[in-house]
Amino acid sequence: MKFAHLADCHIGGWRDPKMRDLSTTAFLKIIDICIQEKVDFVLIAGDLFNTSLPGVDRLRIVTEKLKELQDQEIPCYLIAGSHDYSPSGKTMLDVLESAGLCMNVAKGSAKEGKLQLSFTLDKKTGIKITGLPGLRGGLDKNHYRKLIKKNLEEEKGEKIFMFHCSLNELKPEHLKEMEAEPLSLLPRGFNYYAGGHVHIVEKYSDENYPVVIYPGPGFPNNFAELEKLKHGGFYLVKDWKVGYIPIEIHPVCSFFLEVKGKSAEEVTMMLEQEIEGKKMKNALVTIRIEGKLSKGKPYDVDFKKIFKHCYDQGAYFVMKNTHKLESEEFREIQVNTHAIEDIEEVLMTEHAPQKSMIREMMHAFSDEKNEGERIVDFEERLFKAADQVLEKKEEK
Ligand SMILES: [Mn+2]
Known part of the structure; x- marks a missing residue:
């Protein structure tokens, strides 16, 4: 049995076109290696794209590559990350899934206010896969608190759990201000925990969680990541033994x-x-x-x-x-972190006592215009959402 685990490709990220091409190139190279290595399947643990509605050119390249995987009969299992998930819950990944090019394994149903996940079976290896998507602004916290773990932990056979959030146990020193969840929120006893979201290459292991992995980004996503990581990469897992494969595009x-x-x-x-x-x-x-x-x-x-x-x-x-x-005359506001959400979080903590309201407000305003929706209707919807946040504030 052999599979690949990648995450945080952020295709379409980087503002400069010359840099933007590199994250795409890295992704293509990773998939080429997966095909060469004849992996049984590929896991993408969130943030394949940098936005929920990527540009058509990027989308075409990725679609072609996923088709190549499919032609080789290598299934691609994924979850949405915080970036490829829009506030309205829409993501281009759904389109790719509808076309049969990948399978979103974060499938489940609400059960008495709780969340019950189901498994996706990889037919060739018999491995069962499930997971939770990452949502923006720490909203996934509730997801994890509502998760029914019993059925997941009792399921027999070999299992993989995919997640897209930061975990305390794997948090590096330079991200210590970032909000994170304890590993104990994840169901125990899976063979492999395929992580994403935190752009670090890290693995963790204890008796309940034998292998927890962050593969890091497919390609560094910003200046600081270039300095720190120097390159992107992914994990190749063979009979549950893991190995990191670096992908160097440029020194x-x-x-x-x-x-x-x-x-x-x-x-x-x-x-x-x-x-x-x-x-x-x-x-x-x-x-x-x-x-x-x-x-x-x-x-x-x-x-x-x-x-x-x-x-x-x-x-x-x-x-x-x-x-x-x-200079002597001027000092910029400094934030010792790099992800946009983290910067927002730190600034809010420092400057705003009503943090929760600001977060709700930002969430309300980050909603996107629906396909075919008129601008007036869209505006009205945003105002209504904002009003709701303010009303809730007054009630308190
Ligand atoms: Mn990411």
Whole structure:
């Protein structure tokens, strides 16, 4: 028995087209390896796409690739992540499933206010798969609290549980502020727990949960992930023995400079020295600068010149991060985290006593216009939802 476990491909993510192509390329490469390795099935633990309605070009590429898997008779099982799930619960994954290109295993029914999941059977291996989707803004918490675990734990045979949320037991130091759930919310006794959501490569094991895995993203999704992870990848599991397969599209070359008390001009010079002669052929170059400038503003650092140097030395793409570069006069708000939801969470905790109302309000306003819905109707619906949040507030 052999299967692949990937997550967080975020296809369509990255603003720059040159970078955006890379997450797609990584996904295609992963599926190619799955076919080469003749895996029995592929698991995608959420956030295949970066949005619930991806662009047509991205959608076409992914559809073609999933079709290739299907032609090889390799089933693809997945759950929706926090990104490929719209607030109205709609996701392009449903369309792919309707076309028979993948199977969403987060299937179940409501039972007396509780949630009962059912299994999807992989016919070839006899392995039973189930799981829960990830929802935006920590709404999946209730899902887990309402989950009936009895039938899942009592089910005989080999089982896989797919999830898309952060777990305390696997939380790394740099994400310690992120809200997370205890592993004990998941049903016990499965052979494998296929995770997604937290973009780290991590595994965990104890007597009740023999193998819990975060495979990390298919390709790093932002600046910090490029610095930290250097590449994406996935897990290949053979007879329950796991192995991480890194996927390198371009080498990553990272520069970090602490510039306390230097002038903008001096920083430019320091950077030039750093870069000079460094191997960066075909590389993704990240430049992070932190500290307080003695003279000049962050934008006085001559990045145009620095970027040109890098490209002259063969870099594929160059990017900078100066969020923690300050001048005497100006300080940006700093948040020590990277996912948008986490940033929102931290800012709300710091600045707003009525956190729950803000979250509900953001949720109300993040609703998308329905297909065929008139703009006036859409607006009215949003206002109504907002009114409801405010009314609830007054009742308290
Ligand atoms: Mn993700």
